[in-house]
Amino acid sequence: MLQQGCLLPNDRPMQVNIVFNPPEEFHLANLPIIKCHVIEAVIGETIAAIPIKVSARSVFSQYVITPSKDVDFGPVPYGNHKRSFEIENHREFDFKFAISKLVKPGSPPKSERPKRTKDSRQIFAQSRRPGQLIREQTQVMKLAHGPFIISPGYGNVPVGESIVINVDCNVEASKKFEEFIAIEIADREVRKSRQESTIN
Numbered sequence: 001m002l003q004q005g006c007l008l009p010n011d012r013p014m015q016v017n018i019v020f021n022p023p024e025e026f027h028l029a030n031l032p033i034i035k036c037h038v039i040e041a042v043i044g045e046t047i048a049a050i051p052i053k054v055s056a057r058s059v060f061s062q063y064v065i066t067p068s069k070d071v072d073f074g075p076v077p078y079g080n081h082k083r084s085f086e087i088e089n090h091r092e093f094d095f096k097f098a099i100s101k102l103v104k105p106g107s108p109p110k111s112e113r114p115k116r117t118k119d120s121r122q123i124f125a126q127s128r129r130p131g132q133l134i135r136e137q138t139q140v141m142k143l144a145h146g147p148f149i150i151s152p153g154y155g156n157v158p159v160g161e162s163i164v165i166n167v168d169c170n171v172e173a174s175k176k177f178e179e180f181i182a183i184e185i186a187d188r189e190v191r192k193s194r195q196e197s198t199i200n
Helices: 132-136
Strands: 026-040 045-058 063-066 079-089 095-102 143-145 148-151 154-157 162-171 179-185 195-199
Touching (some): 095 143
Antiparallel strands (some): 063 079
16 A cells, blocks of 8 residues: 655646455445545645545355255165255355365275264365365366266356256165265355265
8 A cells, every 4th residue: 555655736646555455254334544644745744634434345255055964865776866956145246166076084994984874964164265175176067976976066156146066876886875075165254164065
């Protein structure tokens, strides 16, 4: 931000830039938090102090994922089966999302995992900077994870709208399939973890 300058007679107007970079949601409404001091250069005295009112507002992405828990196919016969979930945008600007494979740290091999009941299903959470996965990940429109195909694997959700994520399961063996995915939402609150869930 330019803090001072000198205007000579008949000079063109000088632009002063104010940078607004809040670390959290913030709302400032028409408050005189800045003063412009006009100083007479010849005598070096302040001849005016003009208050400047500032308004600013910052918000994070706000979203709802439905269903909020696991994508559960339940017992199905051999063949191809489809399920879906939805990502809704509840804020005033578009946001990007990306879906990636997730291997839970410290998880035992699949053959040793205890059978999970419906009541034990939950959404897992880990800390990560918003948008980091979206910048790092090679964007894939269709994500293959075990017998599941998730599409689209990334995209943009416009303001007030939603996008449907399709999950296809091609069952070719009689066994239990369970995979984990992470859903990264750009520009979400830093303290809010990415969404993680299970497909089974």
